[in-house]
Amino acid sequence: MRSAAPAPVRRSVRSVGAPVIAALLALGGAVTGCASSGPAPAPAAAPSVDAVPTLATADGRALPIARFLISPDEDRRIEAARTALIGSCMKRFGFDYAPPALGTKPDLMTRRYYLTDAASAAAQGYHWGPSADQRQPSAAPQPPAPELQAVLGHGRGGPDSSTEPAGRTHNGVAIPPGGCLGEADDTLTRGGGILQDDAGALEINGRGFTDSMADGRVKAAFAAWSRCMKEKGQTYASPVDAVRDERWFSSPTATAPEIAAATADVDCKQRNNVVGIWFAVETAYQNRAVQADAKRLEQARKAIDVTLANAAAAKAP
Structure with a gap:
């Protein structure tokens, strides 16, 4: 089974036991374009890169946009x-x-630059997660009983929240707007908090990856990687092509x-420092995008911090 791309919003359910390919390939489709009736603007010059680290993997590294996204922790x-x-x-x-x-x-960096772990490659190739015989089928969640669902609600802005009548009660107790889901979300976002990643930050995250893939320095690293692969009897133009091989x-x-x-x-990848070059180039693109949108991104960071403060207060004894 091939997994869906790791969803950017915080309520996504983790896909278990699926190969990495679909999750990684979807990074390139994270940005949608807007049609324009006028002439296309001239492409911006590629940003300069100050230093290129030598990296076997990007695990533990952080891209500039990470600060403005809700982290796993x-x-x-x-x-x-x-809860x-x-x-x-x-x-x-x-x-x-x-x-x-x-x-x-x-994590934002999980296999961002495709397969980089030698042990995983030797054991699982391009497949990612436990094998099929290790996966346990999970029962489909059952909908709550009608009375429980009425109290639970659908949250503020949920699919049925606009049709919920005002003044609802259960056993004489007023049900909050949006039910208990709505009350929890209202508490966590009080004062301007957010529960999902900022759309603009997500766009920068996707665009930085796409721009780096088209950058001449990354393409040169791919070419060196391709020559190395050819010497090993593997014919691929880029790491993306290797992951996409239909045989897998x-x-x-x-x-x-x-x-x-x-x-x-x-x-x-290791012989040609593909990850180090790719990470450095993407960092440069993201730095430029973050600087151009710094004011709005700082507002997104403050909104996340508001939610975290509300969450800490909610759990305090």
């Missing part, structure tokens, strides 16, 4: 507070209920040819 803190708020609200109505646990938000789609686990290609892929 921040996401966990917010979700823990939200506690919903449970407390539901208890007022006589329900012992907690929302289902959501998947962990993936036909098997739920890595085959011997896939492992051979993946192992060569990682070695050639």
Whole structure:
């Protein structure tokens, strides 16, 4: 099975046991263009790169936009507070209920530059996660009983929130607008907080990746990688082509040819410092974009901090 791209918003459910390919390839489609009736603007000059680190992997590194996105740790803190708020609200109505646990938000750098771990390549090729026989099927979540659902609600702005009648009660207790989900979200966003990543920050995150892929310095690194791969009997123009090889789609686990290609892929990345060059170039593009939109991005950071403060207060004894 091929996973969907790691969703940028904080409420995404983690995909388990799927190969990395679809999640990574989707990074290039993160930006949508706008049609224009006028002539296309001249492309901006490529930003300069001050230094290129030598990197086998980008794990543990941070891109400039990361500061303006909800991190996995921040996401966990917010979700823990939200769970506690919903449970407390539901208890007022006589329900012992907690929302289902959501998947962990993936780190921004997880396989951002495709496969870089030699051990993973040797064991799983381009497949990512536990094997099929290790995965346990999960039962589809059952909808809550009608009375419980009426109290739980759909949150502020949920699909049915606009049709909920005002003044609803349960056992004589007024149901908050949007139900307990709405109350929890209102508490966490009080004072200007946000529960999802800022759209502009997400756009910069996707555009930086796309721009780096088209940059001459990254293309030159890909060309060196391709020559290295050719010497190992692997014919691919870029790491993207290696991941996209249709042969890998036909098997739920890595085959011997896939492992051979993946192992060569990682070695050639390391020999030619592909990750270091790619990371440096993308950092330069993101730095330029962040500087151009600094005021609005700082507002997004403040909004995240408001939510985190509200989450900490909600969990305080």
